[in-house]
Amino acid sequence: QLQLHESGPGLVKPSETLSLICTVSGGSMYSFNHYWTWIRQPPGMGLEWIGSVFYAGSTYYNQSLQSRVTISIDTSKNYFSLQLSSVTAADTAVYYCARRTYDGWIDYWGQGTLGTVSS
Amino acid sequence: DIVMTQSPDSLAVSLGARVAINCKASQSLLHPTTNKHHLAWYQQKPGLSPKVVISWASTRESGVPDRFSGGGSGTDFTLTISNLQAEDVAVYYCQQYYTPPRITFGQGTRLEIK
Numbered sequence: 001q002l003q004l005h006e007s008g009p010g011l012v013k014p015s016e017t018l019s020l021i022c023t024v025s026g027g028s029m030y031s032f033n034h035y036w037t038w039i040r041q042p043p044g045m046g047l048e049w050i051g052s053v054f055y056a057g058s059t060y061y062n063q064s065l066q067s068r069v070t071i072s073i074d075t076s077k078n079y080f081s082l083q084l085s086s087v088t089a090a091d092t093a094v095y096y097c098a099r100r101t102y103d104g105w106i107d108y109w110g111q112g113t114l115g116t117v118s119s
Numbered sequence: 120d121i122v123m124t125q126s127p128d129s130l131a132v133s134l135g136a137r138v139a140i141n142c143k144a145s146q147s148l149l150h151p152t153t154n155k156h157h158l159a160w161y162q163q164k165p166g167l168s169p170k171v172v173i174s175w176a177s178t179r180e181s182g183v184p185d186r187f188s189g190g191g192s193g194t195d196f197t198l199t200i201s202n203l204q205a206e207d208v209a210v211y212y213c214q215q216y217y218t219p220p221r222i223t224f225g226q227g228t229r230l231e232i233k
Contacts, residue, residue, distance in 0.1 A: 047224040104216020105159035109168035
């Protein structure tokens with residue numbers, strides 16, 4: 001059974017960079033049929049797609065975050081990562097890593113990790 | 120970007136009742152290459168990650184009770200829950216995947232028991 005697990009600092013200061021890692025177990029990341037994806041959910045609010053990465057390294061970002069986001073992947077070590085720069089309080093959210101099917105829906109989610117932006 | 124708008128934002132329904140949650144897309148989700156509607160529904164129970172319940176607007180995922188059904192076409196879609204059970208309390212989201220890998224979600228509909 002595929003499992004995804006987010007890790008990283010829970011607290012980041014304003015203007016700094018939020019860095020998270022998603023470790024994938026129970027399956028290979030080397031897949032033509034999936035995109036590895038980050039989604040976030042501010043407290044009490046809805047879901048926002050941040051971006052996705054294909055196993056070969058091509059990346060796709062939400063236009064509203066594109067200037068601040070970097071997603072990378074290391075299939076040999078079974079993880080992918082998120083970096084969000086110049087964070088503000090508005091970036092406080094639960095960050096989920098997930099697997100997206102080639103067609104387009106999310107079939108596996110991590111449990112989520114709270115990233116708080118505060119001085 | 121395709122904007123997804125759900126209605127209502129929240130509702131409270133009696134056990135055993137039938138529930139309808141609506142989702143409207145800013146453009147048709149019927150894709151010319153697949154001839155399918157590129158829409159999914161998710162259930163997010165309190166404190167948990169979302170879980171897909173419906174894909175292709177009407178295909179129930181494996182293990183999802185048959186009281187869940189999806190319908191609609193073009194820009195207007197509905198998630199229907201028949202015979203509401205206590206374990207169905209959750210926030211429900213629709214999501215379009217017409218323009219992959221970019222995806223967008225509705226704002227969510229909170230379902231409670233009356």
